[in-house]
Amino acid sequence: MTHTEDKKSMLSQGIYIFVYLALLTGLEFFVAVTFKSVVLLVVVALVKAALVVYYYMHVYKLNVDGEGDHDSYEYKSGTNRLGLWLFLISDSFVFGGLMVMRINLLGLTHPNLNQLLGLGVTSVLLVSSFFMNRGETMIKNGDRQGFLNNTLITFVLGFLFLIGVVFVEWRIAAHEGLVASFGDPAKGPVGGVFYMMTGMHAFHVLTGLIFLAIVWLNGRKGLYDQKSYPVEAAAVYWHFVDVVWIFFYPALYLIGTVIV
């Protein structure tokens, strides 16, 4: 499948990708509850991330516009796009560092968390990415109302994710003794690792939500009917937050054995 430009095939491409991602997430969960192959979990996460980066974040767009009038909107959007990707590269070093920390401190164990809730919030974030992609495709094709509706759905789902992690998951965990300061020499600093990773991710979700709200409000005024790059930026950022979770979810919920 290659990337396509017209609206209809773009939308259906979004659906295909979503179906693949959903199937892979199911596979991931299945592997984790049955034969627990770490290698397979890593491979699945990498494939999922690659799908999002290529089709939803359309990384290939970095490559298209070369020479041109430096003052045109196209050229400037190209520069902005490069800037955004550089920022994401930088940001992924934070998450990479957290991942290294987690591997070093917890190894092949993971905290005892509510598996259904984990799968639930993961699905919510995945579905939000799907709607984000639709919203972006629609504004590119001049469909303002469709863009607004889909962005609103994305926002609501993102908000649900945030509630799910910060107000439900954190509470349950703390209730069961997994507080931030929890840790002992045999198990590792489980509390610190768990709250730091989910917290840093949740902070990025929050900034993504603010970005979405801004884009939605300005979109209502018709600001992006012609010049839609800000929508693309918000979408790419949102998908990036999703990609991070694609790695954090197995790292915190699925890989290895439960620490008791």
Next chain:
Amino acid sequence: MMKSRSVGSGLLLLLVGGVIGYGVGLGLDFVVTGVLNFSGSVAGLFALLASVTAFFFGVYGYRGITRGLVWQVLGTILGGLFVTAIRFLMGLRGTELFGTFFFSEPAWVFGALVGAVSFLFGVGVMDDWVKWARGIDTPEHHEDKPGWEKYLGVSLDHKVIGVQYTITALVLISVGGLFALIFRTELAASQLQFLTTTFKLFNQTGPQIYNALMSLHGMIMIVSILLGISGIINYVVPLLLGAHDMAFPRMNAFAFWVAVPASVLLLMSLILGGFETGWTGYPPLSSRGPVGVQMFFLGVFVAGWSSILGALNVIATVMRMRAKGMTAMRLPILAWASVATSIIALTATQLIGLSFQLVMFQRLFGMGFFDPTKGGNPVLFQHLFWFYSHPAVYVFVLPGLGVISELLPVFVRKPLFGYRWVAMSSLGIALVGFIVWAHHMFTSGMNEYLRVPFMYSTLLVAVPTGVKFFSWVATIWGGKISTPTPMLFVLGAIIVFLMGGLSGPPNATVSVDLHLHDTYFIVGHFHDTIFGGFVFPFFAALYYWFPKATGRRMNEFWGKVHFWLMTPSFLILTFGMMRIGLLGMRRRIADYDPALGFDTTHLILTICGFAIALSVLIFLINFFHSMKHGEKAEGNLWASRSPEWQVPSPMAAHNYEVPFEVVGEPYDYGLPGSKYIEFAPAQGKKH
């Protein structure tokens, strides 16, 4: 009102503000603790903040940087009060709620963060972005008023920002240098002379102050280096590329201004109990010390954003804003070096930010990352920290090495030898630099089998670095050398950096490093690399591009005095450090045993330190004096081929009136008929 504003009234207000701030702090402290602590932290802190703010108020009025500082102070206090109120509601009272430092630690951390963000809104760098978020468009450029006033407020012009960076770097170098003079004086003889255990300042004893000054010297100098290279890059690189500005002018301004509250935070750390860890901030020491450690971590974290966003901007600018015909292999070496530096700064900086954040959270919430009693791992901190901090040393030096390669052909009138190799060696150093970090950890107790691979990867760095030396020597070979001040500093840089480079491989060799680690040999080594790779080239660049920015040149005689005073003093300083290091002098201690017999050497080192300070003072006077009174120099003073010298100085507001096209090689000096650029016929588009 406007007329009376001057440095004079600024200094007057500095005094008044300091006294008032001191009084307020003293009073507050008394209310909370019930004792009048004249050398305490709270009084000192309020005096510092009030005096700096009042100074800028006197010079500039209530706008720009003054407003930023006022907002920072208010933000810090409000943020601190907010947390204190919450803690009060949680049932904490009395000394639990407040403490030696007025606010409790969580209140200081949150307050300081709020303060730093408030600064950015107060100074006005967020204005356009807030407007964009509300759907209001803004003009692409904002015109600056002529005169000096634009430098103390937000400007989007890369040349103004470059100057702002440079001046801030010079201020920080002076502050960091002053700290060094203080603790160097203490080291001049064995035993404690004035920083004694009965000495009291900011709730610290003499040796504690020694440690705090030593640590802060390191970090302030690092920040000043980061700002210094940003200054040169910001000013020069867009001119080399033929761009009318950086790719993201607002982010450029943001990256500069965020460094100002960060510097304030670093200074606050000294007063709020100091930090005794050295610039590396290793836990467990850093997870125990007073609030000052938190301010230090936060200050570095905030300064890190300056570096990250500045780097992002540089990469985007070089990739997207080049003049027609400027292909990769016709890009000036300084632009290549800037990109290589920026790749590191963009990515690795996040890791020092993360490692410091983790310690901050460990202190605030009891998270156990580096605490073995909770299953944490202190060595993990060192890995995260050095994953940035080794590559960071190349952030410091690559632009400087770029400056050497950029200027050398101009002053020997010969093509740069091996352009392609030099361009690629910057990237090579940057990439290899990512895989050597654990050479700082040979004695840390990390897995022993890691030592040998890290030893070899470290030695590998010498290859691309050697390429650069080879190119410099071959470029000089048989050239028509002239030695105005910038060239003197270029030659000095090469020699000093060579000394740093030669003292590196012994450290990298495990067996030798087990002896050398944490001695003055290391201190000598890295001062050589940093002076050779940054300080000397920085001065060269300032002498060289000064006329471009001001239309005047700096005084040659005093420039030469600066060079001839600084270079020998500096070489003696570092050789002396290496000598006593080899004989067993530990680093980071306030005192040493007289029986070691290092007294004479230490005395010489201190004298050299003061000589260097004197030479820098001469430079500073020359620098500021020449801005107004220097000899006029509006043409191509150095007979350079580079585009910025083909137009009159000082540079026009939007750079080139007429765009140029690259038609030849950048460094073909002395080849008859060769051309680098050609300006388009006159009707070229204006930006």
